[in-house]
Amino acid sequence: MTSTLAAVAARYRRPMTLGNAVLDIHPTAMVAGITALIVVGLVSAGWVAPLVVSVLFVVIAFLAGRGRSYLGTILKLWLAVGLILFVLRALLVKGQTVLVPLGPIAITREGIQDGLRFSIAVMAICGGVTLFFAIVSMRRLMLALERIGVSPRVSYVILASFQAITDLGATARVVLDAQKARGIEAEGNVFVRARAFFPVLAPVFLTAMSATEERAIALDARAFNNPGRHTSLLDLKTWTGVDTALVAVAAAMVAAAVAGGVLGWF
């Protein structure tokens, strides 16, 4: 018994590791790296650089072992956001070289170039943001932020929000089914469906608001409002040479890209 207890204690004494070199990169270093890649993608004028950056993000996701789910998410984004942005621009941006005349609108070379550039640039930003949250869990990010002096109350608000979105979403679905069973119509024309909205959401939201009181007491019992430094059960891996190197490379890349942009290399 004592040996297993000791083993558990030893596991908590070590900083948490996720067993993957990319996943274990310090969240702050990760922010620097991804921001640098996005900046590099956006500084040059064409659509090739942001595309390369987007592909690079996918590669990083695979190195982190999260490639499959990341690829799914990002492909959906490309289809839902990127494609629409591109098509609208291609159709509506006016230009000189008409490729396909379509009545009042026309597809022009300028439109296609503008569309490619704009949509791929937006998608590079989306890709970076999505990658960051695919690799860094919210808990690790907030822990890293707390370590550099962000209030534990801020972490509470963020983490509790994610939890509450999941919980309230589930409760709302349960209440929707319950109210349907009681005869509230959730199908039919728009007005019928809109009327179902109130009896579903009002009880869910009221319960959630009333529960805040208990939550306040529960956190008070755990000395949440204690002005001193909060301890945590898990700790992040300490800042390593890899993290420093990553930040240095990121800074160099941004400097080079911005300088290049100013000097007109691209």
Next chain:
Amino acid sequence: MASSRFATFMRGYGRLTIFMIPIGIAINFVGGQIALLLKLPIYLDSIGTILVGATCGGLPGALVGLVSNAINSITSPPTFAFAVLNVAFGLLAGYFGRIGVFRVWWKTLLSSLAFAFIGGFCGALITIWVFGGLAVGGGAIVVGALTAMGMDLNTANFVAQMPMDVLDKVPTVLIVYAIIKGIPRRLLVKLPLGWVYLGQPNPRAKKSVAATAAS
């Protein structure tokens, strides 16, 4: 240090406000989800912002709006450009709450016009400035269609967004009104703007202390 400043700021709003903010954020999301589930052609994604603004004050409401859009932009980054709208909803709801707009149903209904103006007019402005008039979402298709019919791109944005936002904000403020009516008095008394809905004078105003004690 930043942390202590945030703590001092929150203390001014009482203990419960910090717990109301995550609930408000969740309400924003769940409102949107249920609207999708019921296949309603509106977003209903600012209920939490307005609710927290109306019961806790403008700044907590604005915080709900800001964090909601930040979380939303994890999966759909262009959303973040519109965060300022949600922040404005929170601030305006705080002001409206303080002057008692959400106590009367017809004033609540009228307030939807103000929210719709922010959402529609300023939303269209952001679409034009940030996305060059062509953002993403259902509205973009309408804008595209209007432009194809020969309308100016900027006009098309205003024409498409204003009515959509009125349709969105009317049910939003009505449900906020219904929820506030349903909040139990023992919870209301602990919320920063609860005194408005309990018909009490502002407890922070110095001279009203005697009046409260007398009543």
